Amino acid sequence: MTFTNQSGKSIACSLTIAGTDPSGGAGIQADLKTFQELKSYGMSVLTSVVAQNTTGVQGVHHLPVEMIEQQLESVLSDMPVHAFKTGMIANTDMMKVISKKISSLDVPYVMDPVMVATSGDPLISENARDFLRDNLLPLTALVTPNIPEAEFITGEKIETVDDMKQAAVQIVEQFNAGAALVKGGHMEGDAVDFLYDGSELHTFSAKRIDTTNTHGTGCTYSAAITAYLSHGAPLQQAVKQAKQFVTAAIQHSYKLGSGNGPTNHWATREEKVKQ
Ligand SMILES: Nc1ncnc2c1ncn2[C@@H]1O[C@H](COP(=O)(O)OP(=O)(O)O)[C@@H](O)[C@H]1O
Numbered sequence: 001m002t003f004t005n006q007s008g009k010s011i012a013c014s015l016t017i018a019g020t021d022p023s024g025g026a027g028i029q030a031d032l033k034t035f036q037e038l039k040s041y042g043m044s045v046l047t048s049v050v051a052q053n054t055t056g057v058q059g060v061h062h063l064p065v066e067m068i069e070q071q072l073e074s075v076l077s078d079m080p081v082h083a084f085k086t087g088m089i090a091n092t093d094m095m096k097v098i099s100k101k102i103s104s105l106d107v108p109y110v111m112d113p114v115m116v117a118t119s120g121d122p123l124i125s126e127n128a129r130d131f132l133r134d135n136l137l138p139l140t141a142l143v144t145p146n147i148p149e150a151e152f153i154t155g156e157k158i159e160t161v162d163d164m165k166q167a168a169v170q171i172v173e174q175f176n177a178g179a180a181l182v183k184g185g186h187m188e189g190d191a192v193d194f195l196y197d198g199s200e201l202h203t204f205s206a207k208r209i210d211t212t213n214t215h216g217t218g219c220t221y222s223a224a225i226t227a228y229l230s231h232g233a234p235l236q237q238a239v240k241q242a243k244q245f246v247t248a249a250i251q252h253s254y255k256l257g258s259g260n261g262p263t264n265h266w267a268t269r270e271e272k273v274k275q
């Protein structure tokens with residue numbers, strides 16, 4: 001289905017279902033900034049309000065599941081969605097409601113299987129991790145685990161590049177994700193990610209940037225993939241372009257706050273914002 005604005009241009013629409021970051025680097029805020037940069041109309045359903053900043057998480061308030069359901073209803077009954085992502089979904093009650101609502105959506109679903117913040121603070125309960133793996137993963141077009149998340153899903157330790165590739169294949173073959181992108185941000189050396197799309201392995205590589213300003217990289221990456229998919233890009237192309245976007249965002253990241261600073265969503269603009 002194509003949606004057009006008044007001058008006849010088609011509009012791509014992306015939805016994020018996630019928690020918040022009032023300091024603006026991760027969560028819903030990072031997702032919406034990314035959608036906007038990549039010219040996809042951004043929409044959001046909040047799951048949890050998180051008091052956090054570059055140093056860590058100070059508090060969490062989970063929205064009642066009825067309110068999450070209502071937000072989804074508001075968006076889905078009225079608005080077009082061409083691709084969507086999920087981020088922080090803190091507990092199984094939320095996951096049940098979300099899976100019920102999204103299972104009828106016939107557009108790409110990108111799951112960032114958020115478990116722990118960059119600061120090390122846990123963002124979802126332990127039994128929610130199991131539910132996420134067993135019930136939500138099979139609904140995805142793509143899941144984007146970092147190394148600890150891929151280790152949890154597969155139950156295997158990941159120490160080498162071969163382990164990463166093996167995990168990507170296993171997440172698709174054994175756990176029924178549509179495709180898996182295992183991200184190498186937590187490894188040493190170049191920042192290399194592996195995509196298994198059910199038939200082939202693809203490699204996306206960038207030079208490691210020497211920075212601690214990596215708050216929200218995972219959110220930004222998965223939101224960029226979602227935005228490109230909303231424009232109709234094939235998966236491999238969407239990941240390739242999103243990798244370039246997130247690399248630039250890290251390259252030009254902000255030294256803001258006293259912890260891990262946020263990435264720069266304007267980094268791919270011609271006129272970069274100078275600090
Ligand atoms: N220092 C870095 N330099 C370049 N790319 C990085 C760096 N850290 C992370 N990345 C890249 O950022 C993206 C997010 O990865 P990662 O940090 O592993 O995810 P998460 O934020 O979920 O922990 C991946 O493409 C990864 O390769």
Ligand SMILES: Cc1ncc(COP(=O)(O)O)c(N)n1
Nearest residue numbers: 019020027117216217218219
């Ligand atoms: C609400 C929320 N969702 C996700 C993350 C993970 O952030 P990162 O992309 O740094 O792993 C976060 N810190 N807060």
